Amino acid sequence: MTNKLPPEIYRRRRIAAAVLLVIILVLLGWGISALVNRDSEDSEPVNVTRDDGKEVTPPEQPKEPYAPKSDKDSKNDKADKSDKDAKKGDKEGEDSAKDDAQAALASKKDCTLADLQVTATSDQPNYGDEQPTLAITVHNPTGGECRVNLDEQQLRFEVYDLATYERVWSDVDCNESEGHGELVLAPGEEVNYAATWSRLTSAPNKCSEEDRVPVPSGSYIFYGVIGDNNSDAYTFNMR
Numbered sequence: 345m346t347n348k349l350p351p352e353i354y355r356r357r358r359i360a361a362a363v364l365l366v367i368i369l370v371l372l373g374w375g376i377s378a379l380v381n382r383d384s385e386d387s388e389p390v391n392v393t394r395d396d397g398k399e400v401t402p403p404e405q406p407k408e409p410y411a412p413k414s415d416k417d418s419k420n421d422k423a424d425k426s427d428k429d430a431k432k433g434d435k436e437g438e439d440s441a442k443d444d445a446q447a448a449l450a451s452k453k454d455c456t457l458a459d460l461q462v463t464a465t466s467d468q469p470n471y472g473d474e475q476p477t478l479a480i481t482v483h484n485p486t487g488g489e490c491r492v493n494l495d496e497q498q499l500r501f502e503v504y505d506l507a508t509y510e511r512v513w514s515d516v517d518c519n520e521s522e523g524h525g526e527l528v529l530a531p532g533e534e535v536n537y538a539a540t541w542s543r544l545t546s547a548p549n550k551c552s553e554e555d556r557v558p559v560p561s562g563s564y565i566f567y568g569v570i571g572d573n574n575s576d577a578y579t580f581n582m583r
Contacts, residue, residue, distance in 0.1 A: 409504055409511065410567055410574045446485060455490030457497055457573050460529075464568040464578040471582045480537045480568030480575070484529035492527045497571030499523030501539045506563040506579060513559075515539045518551035543582065
C-alpha cells in the first residue's frame with residue numbers, strides 16, 4: 345500500500361517549482377539585455393578619461409586616398425556592373441559583368457577622361473636598396489578617339505604609406521609632370537609613362553635637401569593619376 349503525502353506537501357512543491365521557473369526567466373532576460381547593451385557599446389567610440397580629467401576620443405582609422413575603381417560611379421554602366429557583382433557574388437558573375445562593361449565601352453564612339461583605364465605598376469614588387477621605377481599605362485577602351493589636355497588634366501605619380509595612407513611623394517611636387525600637351529589615343533591604343541623615385545619624401549613647396557628625407561622601410565601604395573581619374577592601388581615593399 346502506497347503512503348500518500350499530505351496535500352500541503354504537494355502544494356509547497358508546486359510553489360517552489362513556480363518560483364524557480366520565475367527566477368530562471370528573470371536571469372535569462374537579464375543575460376540577453378546585458379549582451380545587447382554590450383554590443384551597442386562596442387559599436388560606438390569609447391572616450392578615454394586622462395589623468396587631468398579631460399576625455400579623449402580615439403582617432404578614426406585612416407582612409408584610403410582613393411576609392412577602389414569598382415566603387416566609383418561612371419556613365420558607362422560601371423554602376424550596373426557593381427550592382428551585378430554584389431548580387432551574384434561569384435567569379436562567373438563578376439567576369440560576365442566585366443565583359444559587359446568592356447563591351448559597352450568598346451561600343452562608345454565618344455571618349456572622355458573618365459573612360460580611360462589607368463594602370464599603376466613598378467619594375468618589381470620588392471626592393472632592397474634600389475630606387476623604384478614606377479610606370480603608368482593609359483589605355484583607351486572605347487570605340488572612339490580620346491583627347492585629353494595634360495596641361496589641364498595633370499598626369500602624376502603618387503606614393504602613399506600603406507600603414508597611414510599619408511602621401512609621401514609625388515613626381516610633380518618638385519619636378520614637371522611626365523605628360524605634356526594633348527594626349528591623343530586611338531580606339532584600343534595605350535601609352536606608357538615612367539618615373540624613378542629617389543625614395544625621398546616630397547610635398548608641394550618642400551623640395552630643399554632639408555625638406556626631403558629618406559622614407560623608412562615598409563609597404564607603400566602607388567597610384568597613377570590623370571586629372572581626377574586614378575588607377576587602382578598598386579602595393580610594393582622597400583627595406
